Amino acid sequence: MKKTKTYLHNPGYLKVELMLKGIRVDGKVLKKANLDKCRDVANITCGLDIILPHNTWVTVPYADDFVNDSPYELIESEGKFFVRGGTESVNVSVVPTPKFYRLKTTTGISLSKIGIVHGGHVAITPATQCDFFNKEIECRYCAGNPDIKGGKGKTYSVEDVLETVEAAYKEGKAEIVYLSIGFSETPDGGIEFLKPYIKAIKKHFNTLIAVEALPPKENKWIDETYAVGADSVLYNLEIFDSKLFKDICPGRAALIGRERYLNALQYAATIFPNGTVASHLIVGLEPIESTVAGIDFLAGIGVVPILPLYKPSAGAKLSECKMPSTEVIAPVYGYLYRAVTTNKINTSWVRDISVVTTPLEGRFFVDDNARMQTFIQNFYKSKLGLKTAWSLATLRRKLRVKLDHSD
Numbered sequence: 135m136k137k138t139k140t141y142l143h144n145p146g147y148l149k150v151e152l153m154l155k156g157i158r159v160d161g162k163v164l165k166k167a168n169l170d171k172c173r174d175v176a177n178i179t180c181g182l183d184i185i186l187p188h189n190t191w192v193t194v195p196y197a198d199d200f201v202n203d204s205p206y207e208l209i210e211s212e213g214k215f216f217v218r219g220g221t222e223s224v225n226v227s228v229v230p231t232p233k234f235y236r237l238k239t240t241t242g243i244s245l246s247k248i249g250i251v252h253g254g255h256v257a258i259t260p261a262t263q264c265d266f267f268n269k270e271i272e273c274r275y276c277a278g279n280p281d282i283k284g285g286k287g288k289t290y291s292v293e294d295v296l297e298t299v300e301a302a303y304k305e306g307k308a309e310i311v312y313l314s315i316g317f318s319e320t321p322d323g324g325i326e327f328l329k330p331y332i333k334a335i336k337k338h339f340n341t342l343i344a345v346e347a348l349p350p351k352e353n354k355w356i357d358e359t360y361a362v363g364a365d366s367v368l369y370n371l372e373i374f375d376s377k378l379f380k381d382i383c384p385g386r387a388a389l390i391g392r393e394r395y396l397n398a399l400q401y402a403a404t405i406f407p408n409g410t411v412a413s414h415l416i417v418g419l420e421p422i423e424s425t426v427a428g429i430d431f432l433a434g435i436g437v438v439p440i441l442p443l444y445k446p447s448a449g450a451k452l453s454e455c456k457m458p459s460t461e462v463i464a465p466v467y468g469y470l471y472r473a474v475t476t477n478k479i480n481t482s483w484v485r486d487i488s489v490v491t492t493p494l495e496g497r498f499f500v501d502d503n504a505r506m507q508t509f510i511q512n513f514y515k516s517k518l519g520l521k522t523a524w525s526l527a528t529l530r531r532k533l534r535v536k537l538d539h540s541d
Contacts, residue, residue, distance in 0.1 A: 146498025471496025
């Protein structure tokens with residue numbers, strides 16, 4: 135009971151616990167929260183979006199069979215919602231299912247197939263195919279989906295994506311648009327494909343754009359990524375240990391290479407603003423000391439390490455691998471927070487993400503005073519702060535591109 139009480143009243147620990155163990159929730163509570171069952175909305179990652187104390191967003195599994203054993207339950211009392219564990223509870227906010235999920239594009243495509251909300255982000259993958267699957271060298275933790283196997287990937291038009299962003303934007307769900315692309319054997323790493331989407335979104339909306347792509351063969355494409363309008367870029371290494379990288383990510387290792395990931399990230403950190411270049415390291419697929427070494431390396435070159443938790447996926451070749459415990463994970467996030475603050479990396483850009491614990495949320499795992507960091511986060515969360523961030527990013531890009539063209 136003492137363990138549960140400790141977790142309930144620390145939003146960092148509670149976020150990790152809920153992501154790992156899920157939450158039990160009665161159908162009547164779902165109805166009062168104005169929520170749809172995930173299976174009623176096509177192609178949406180099944181999870182309940184909850185805002186914990188200190189504005190800590192988390193997407194919590196609630197419809198999977200394993201949540202029946204969760205020590206946590208979502209309850210409602212007099213219009214307020216609480217996460218209860220044992221005899222203790224904490225007041226939370228439950229985010230209703232976005233209304234735009236029920237809408238369709240003018241071409242008849244459900245917007246929920248194109249854009250998915252994760253906290254303050256709307257994630258969009260304009261082309262759903264990943265050629266790693268077609269070559270049978272996919273990442274071993276990834277099960278993919280029916281659209282990315284056998285060359286049957288779908289491509290959504292710029293107009294389809296713009297309609298999705300517009301609907302999400304009007305609902306206040308698109309503070310940051312997160313564009314991603316699967317693997318394709320092009321020297322630009324996918325940025326040429328994403329370019330018209332970036333330009334169109336920037337033209338019509340005052341929003342920030344994060345791009346997840348593959349490291350291009352030449353650094354000039356990184357300059358191009360920044361010049362066309364991307365505010366943030368992610369080249370996700372996933373595994374830091376060199377041997378495990380080859381074993382778990384055979385396609386990335388063979389066709390891109392670990393060294394190219396590291397070199398591209400290091401170069402990108404000299405082009406993009408402080409705190410806007412990031413890379414995933416999956417917690418649970420390599421020894422903790424290897425993850426820590428990855429944190430040190432990335433933070434040392436000015437890259438934000440993002441640490442998603444490994445969750446077994448049905449159909450993936452690593453589906454039998456067990457998830458790590460909260461006790462094992464917690465010190466890693468505390469270490470992450472110290473690493474980014476020691477290296478003076480801006481933590482205000484990678485924020486309000488419900489599916490991973492952010493570096494700034496790592497402050498919940500240490501005893502350091504983080505009032506200034508919290509102030510910065512709250513500033514950029516405000517409308518004034520978002521406007522300022524967008525304006526500064528636009529100004530900096532114009533200056534950078536102008537300087538490059540004058541060389």
